[in-house]
Amino acid sequence: MALGKDYATQECSIARALEVVGERWTLLVVRDALYGVRRYNDFLVHLGIPRAVLAARLQTLTAEGILEKRRYQQSPPRDEYVVTERGIALWPTLRALGSWGREQFDGARLRYFRHAECGTELGPYGECALCGTIVPVTDVVMEPGPGLDPDPADPVSRALLKPKRLLEPLETDQA
Amino acid sequence: MALGKDYATQECSIARALEVVGERWTLLVVRDALYGVRRYNDFLVHLGIPRAVLAARLQTLTAEGILEKRRYQQSPPRDEYVVTERGIALWPTLRALGSWGREQFDGARLRYFRHAECGTELGPYGECALCGTIVPVTDVVMEPGPGLDPDPADPVSRALLKPKRLLEPLETDQA
DNA sequence: CCTTTCGGTTCAGTCACTGAACCAACCATG
DNA sequence: CATGGTTGGTTCAGTGACTGAACCGAAAGG
Structure with a gap:
């Protein structure tokens, strides 16, 4: 630090x-x-x-x-x-921190994280309730939730509106 | 911030x-x-x-x-x-962060966290592998590992050497 | 009284973060 | 070849957070 x-x-x-x-x-x-x-x-x-x-x-x-x-x-x-x-090993920490922030303060669903295989939304520790396993980061799909600004100013936020897998490189249409 | x-x-x-x-x-x-x-x-x-x-x-x-x-x-x-x-809801975050720090850097076992019911050591997300559940914080027992200084200077660290449940108030013998 | 303990506040100094400006390498264009 | 745009930085003055030491006040305890 x-x-x-x-x-x-x-x-x-x-x-x-x-x-x-x-x-x-x-x-x-x-x-x-x-x-x-x-x-x-x-x-x-x-x-x-x-x-x-x-x-x-x-x-x-x-x-x-x-x-x-x-x-x-x-x-x-x-x-x-x-x-x-x-760095990937930090995913559970970030997931836990995000869950805490949303549960305790925000409430609004900004993003959903799902198990790519079955579409089940991840639990607060990054686990799939259906499959009963911790989902590896590469099998997590991220998609926007209702709380997210649907038309953000910067191209990166815009690119992050498309559902995509974690780690998959971002494609910014520099329009 | x-x-x-x-x-x-x-x-x-x-x-x-x-x-x-x-x-x-x-x-x-x-x-x-x-x-x-x-x-x-x-x-x-x-x-x-x-x-x-x-x-x-x-x-x-x-x-x-x-x-x-x-x-x-x-x-x-x-x-x-x-x-x-x-604050208790931050436990999974802290647990994840600690697991990451130990796995990626330290290696040394400083503290063990166990499920009080069965004595099983917690997984990196605070789950009990034996019972298959996320262990509530009040059922977690903390005890010192081999990496921990057995005779620390300050009374708080000394009090934390005794196995105890999380949340249970610390008793500092002000000796 | 005098001292100690507990839980602070105050303050000067240092260090990290901020925001804006500047810079260099490279490419594209006319 | 000059001009301008893109990318990935560095520099620097100003501000704000953290540090460490000193100080303080209320309440025992002797």
Whole structure:
């Protein structure tokens, strides 16, 4: 967490985790990465994050092995940030946090997450009640709920309105 | 999150949740509250948090309905902070975060969490593999693992070495 | 009285985040 | 070849959050 490093004295894996992903914006960057966002500019417009902070977060997330920087075209040279296994492993945490936020505060259904195989909506821990299993991230389909703005300003939010699998790269029609 | 409030534009319950518990130290305070810590001074020595920050966190957590301030003796007047249902509902998030931190970084077993009924160790989502259910927080027993310092300096850490149920108030022998 | 405990508040200093400006590499266009 | 657009940054001044130490007040306890 960079501030004072005091979590180091905590002898606790929660504290250890927060050292890595506890800074402002970090978990939202990981969330977007799981949603399929990969490019600097897409993170930027979707999160509304200051450029300097985004650059810093992408760097530390890469250094911690949560994202991987990958060249996807040579000319002009362009890199994308792809979420790794270690990042994918944060899905249950994000899912639990989101469930808590919605249950305790919002109420509105913003997005549905379903088991791709059977269409069942996931439980709060990312499990499929029908199949009785924890659904792997690649088998989760995300689709918009009634609470979501149907005509958002930025192209990334617009692209996220289409039902899609988690991790599947986002296609932004730059219109 | 108090910084700029930009999460408000996120249309996302994860962002909503982070508005409330995303600030530095906040989740660790909630963790301690679930472990049974209730008193200002116990939070203080166990977390090593600046007094001003602790006071601020306790206030906002109380305002958000995650903790409840409660007078436990009249003379001298003393209050304790008890975790509410809303705070208890953060247990799956903390559990997931802790599992992630240990699996991805630490490795060392610091604490075991078991289903009180049957003694089975909880899975990463707080479920009991034997009973096949999500274990309610009141039925979780916490005990020290081999990775934990067996003779810590502060009395709170020492009190947390004894196996105990979650939520059960901590008894600090002020020795 | 005098001291200690508990639960804070105050304050100066530091560090992180913010927002705007700037920059460099590369491509497309005329 | 100049111009402008796109992408992915860096720099920098200003603000706000966190830190650590000091101080404070109420209420025992001796």
